[in-house]
Amino acid sequence: MDFDFWGMIGAFPSLSRAAFTNLTIAIVAMSLAMLGGTTLTILRSFGISIVNGAISTLISFVRGTPILVQIFLFYYGLPAIGLDLTPIQAGVLAIAVNSSVFITEIMRGGLSGMDTGPVEAAIALGVRPRAIWGRVILPQLYIRILPPLVNELTTVVKGTALLSVITVIEVLRTAQQIANTTFRPLEPLLAAAVILFALNLAISQAGKHLETRFAARRG
Amino acid sequence: MKSLLKVTNLSKSFGAVPALRDISLEVMAGEVICIIGPSGCGKSTLLRCINHLTFPDGGFVELGDVYIGREPMAGGKVRMQSHSQIDKLRPRMGFVFQQFNLWPHLSVLENITRGPIKVQRRPRPEVEADAMVLLTRFGLADKATAFPAALSGGQKQRVAIARALALEPQLMLFDEPTSALDPEIVKEVLLFMRELAESGVTMVIVTHEIAFARHVADRVIFLDGGYVAEEGPAEELLTNPKNPRLREFLSQIDSPVMGCSA
Numbered sequence: 001m002d003f004d005f006w007g008m009i010g011a012f013p014s015l016s017r018a019a020f021t022n023l024t025i026a027i028v029a030m031s032l033a034m035l036g037g038t039t040l041t042i043l044r045s046f047g048i049s050i051v052n053g054a055i056s057t058l059i060s061f062v063r064g065t066p067i068l069v070q071i072f073l074f075y076y077g078l079p080a081i082g083l084d085l086t087p088i089q090a091g092v093l094a095i096a097v098n099s100s101v102f103i104t105e106i107m108r109g110g111l112s113g114m115d116t117g118p119v120e121a122a123i124a125l126g127v128r129p130r131a132i133w134g135r136v137i138l139p140q141l142y143i144r145i146l147p148p149l150v151n152e153l154t155t156v157v158k159g160t161a162l163l164s165v166i167t168v169i170e171v172l173r174t175a176q177q178i179a180n181t182t183f184r185p186l187e188p189l190l191a192a193a194v195i196l197f198a199l200n201l202a203i204s205q206a207g208k209h210l211e212t213r214f215a216a217r218r219g
Numbered sequence: 220m221k222s223l224l225k226v227t228n229l230s231k232s233f234g235a236v237p238a239l240r241d242i243s244l245e246v247m248a249g250e251v252i253c254i255i256g257p258s259g260c261g262k263s264t265l266l267r268c269i270n271h272l273t274f275p276d277g278g279f280v281e282l283g284d285v286y287i288g289r290e291p292m293a294g295g296k297v298r299m300q301s302h303s304q305i306d307k308l309r310p311r312m313g314f315v316f317q318q319f320n321l322w323p324h325l326s327v328l329e330n331i332t333r334g335p336i337k338v339q340r341r342p343r344p345e346v347e348a349d350a351m352v353l354l355t356r357f358g359l360a361d362k363a364t365a366f367p368a369a370l371s372g373g374q375k376q377r378v379a380i381a382r383a384l385a386l387e388p389q390l391m392l393f394d395e396p397t398s399a400l401d402p403e404i405v406k407e408v409l410l411f412m413r414e415l416a417e418s419g420v421t422m423v424i425v426t427h428e429i430a431f432a433r434h435v436a437d438r439v440i441f442l443d444g445g446y447v448a449e450e451g452p453a454e455e456l457l458t459n460p461k462n463p464r465l466r467e468f469l470s471q472i473d474s475p476v477m478g479c480s481a
Contacts, residue, residue: 117320121379124270124314125334125386126306135337139324216366219323 008187011178012195015188018174019195022160025092025170026199030156032096034149037103041111042133044104055104062101068162070094075166091163099156106152110145111137115219143214150207154200161196171195220247223421224269224390229278231261231268238264240445242278246390246423251416253432253453254425256442257468262425265442266394269423270312271305282311283389310338313383317395319375321367327354327378328363331385339386346385353381357411373404377411384420391415393424409435429472433457441465 043051062070074094078085085093114137122136142149164173175192179185224246231239238261246252254262267273269280271288280287287308290298321330331350335341354360357377367375376396383391396412397405409431416422416435426432432439436453441462449462460466 115318115320117316117318118322120272121314121316121320121322121382123306124272124309124312125383126309126338127334128303128306131337135333136322140322143324216368217324219368 004184004187007182007184008191011175011188011191014178015171015174015191015195018169018171019199021088021168021170022157022196023199025088025095025160025163025168026153026157029092029095029099029160030153032092033099033103033152033156036096036100037107038138040100040104041107044108059101059105062098063105067094067098067159068165070098071162071166087163087166087168091160091166091168095156095159095163098159099152102152102155103149106145106148107141109148110141114140114144118219140219143217146207146211146214150204150210153203153207157199157203158196161192220249222246223248223250223283224423225279225281226265226269227279227281229265229268229275229280231264231273231275231277237445239268239275242442242445242447244440244447244450246421248389248421249419250437251422251435252424252438252440253436254423254440254442255427255429255432255468256448260442261445262442263394266314266392266423266425270309270314270392272314282308310334310386311389313380313386313388313391315376315379315383315391315393315396317398319367319372319379319399321375321379321382323367326364326366327359327370330367330378331382334382334386350381350385353384357381371404372400373407376400376408380411380415389421391420391422393422393426395425395427397426397428427472429457429469441468443468 040055044055071091071094074085074090074097075087078090078093118136118140119132122132127136160170161172163170164176167173171192172189175188176185178188182188222245224244226242226244229239229242230237242261242265244252254265256262264273268275269287271280274288277289279289279291285308286300288300288305290300292298322333325333328347328350331353332343332346335346335349336343351360351363354363357380359374359377359381362370362374362378367378370378380391380396393412397408400408405428409428412422412424413431413435424432424436433453438450439453439456440450441448441456441460441464443462443464449456449460449465456465457469460469
């Protein structure tokens with residue numbers, strides 16, 4: 001087989017530099033998504049039918065369309081309504097909105113299996129509703145849903161490679177640029193895959209570590 | 220003796236099903252009251268209506284000289300207090316649950332200190348020192364940093380009682396505090412509650428432990444079908460019940476069934 005091993009190794013330095021962009025985008029998007037997912041979850045708990053209707057429409061749209069399409073919609077759609085964003089900003093927003101939806105669904109599942117007793121105990125002690133969310137429900141919920149959250153973070157990391165289609169210079173686009181100059185696509189693409197895989201491996205290991213650490217705090 | 224809790228004409232229905240009908244009772248400061256009765260008679264609902272975990276449909280609850288929830292106004296009108304007003308009154312009553320309901324993500328010490336710090340806004344060092352005194356008194360000082368999942372049922376219930384006491388309530392409400400415990404642990408918790416009663420804490424206890432009620436309660440209230448069917452001094456009511464339903468209830472509870480004593 002005609003495979004240039006050293007050509008693949010040679011791609012690593014510039015790809016690793018580009019991977020910082022992926023990591024940064026993933027961290028920012030995931031933080032926004034945690035915030036978004038939590039907000040949607042709390043909003044849904046009020047049971048206001050108009051709000052819940054809007055949220056379930058958003059959920060079915062995001063779940064029912066490819067994330068690639070959503071990225072294009074943010075990239076071409078937001079400037080059309082007067083919001084001038086850089087490709088990175090548009091991409092981060094697209095991934096964050098997409099992931100918010102999946103996180104709020106994960107949270108819904110976690111909540112449905114949660115014991116309401118500790119919440120009643122907080123009410124009985126006179127803890128105010130806001131503190132009940134912040135101090136009783138959310139901490140327990142995050143501990144419960146840690147495994148699917150880590151899974152979602154790896155999905156977000158993989159999603160950052162899709163931003164190559166809207167000109168973000170990240171690891172996949174860098175690999176394509178190398179391929180364009182060397183006329184050998186396989187080596188840099190494989191190197192890009194190795195780098196993204198290594199990132200996600202580190203994330204899932206860290207997730208396992210956190211799970212063990214919080215095991216005692218699970219009910 | 221001074222009246223501490225006064226419940227007047229309390230009623231509550233779940234849909235078309237009445238759970239409490241026209242309940243009136245009074246608890247004096249320092250008194251220990253046991254509420255007994257068959258399942259579904261409204262015991263837990265009564266307790267939950269007192270601290271408004273469940274909102275009553277009618278009647279009034281007074282603690283000391285303040286109304287909780289529904290307030291009578293001039294001209295026979297009733298004003299409903301806001302949720303935040305009720306939240307402010309709730310810490311005056313400690314509530315102990317059958318299922319303990321500790322916060323699993325917090326340590327034993329944090330379970331106890333969270334209320335005084337977040338609800339009463341007392342300074343952390345002082346609250347933590349007080350909590351350690353409580354834990355030492357309850358024989359749990361070595362469990363301060365443990366999480367609830369690592370405790371036995373009896374230890375969990377003692378922590379739950381300590382959590383309620385930490386807010387220095389005027390009244391403690393117990394909702395079947397030993398019903399979720401293993402038989403050999405029931406005694407441990409009951410002895411502990413007896414000590415608490417002897418230290419002068421005012422307690423209203425929903426229980427199936429008739430022997431405990433006989434020894435610890437000043438008065439016993441027998442609820443049946445949402446009514447107060449009989450009430451009186453513990454020894455008298457449990458030894459010579461007048462109400463035929465109470466006689467039947469006591470004989471069922473005391474008699475061994477299928478070789479196991481209930």
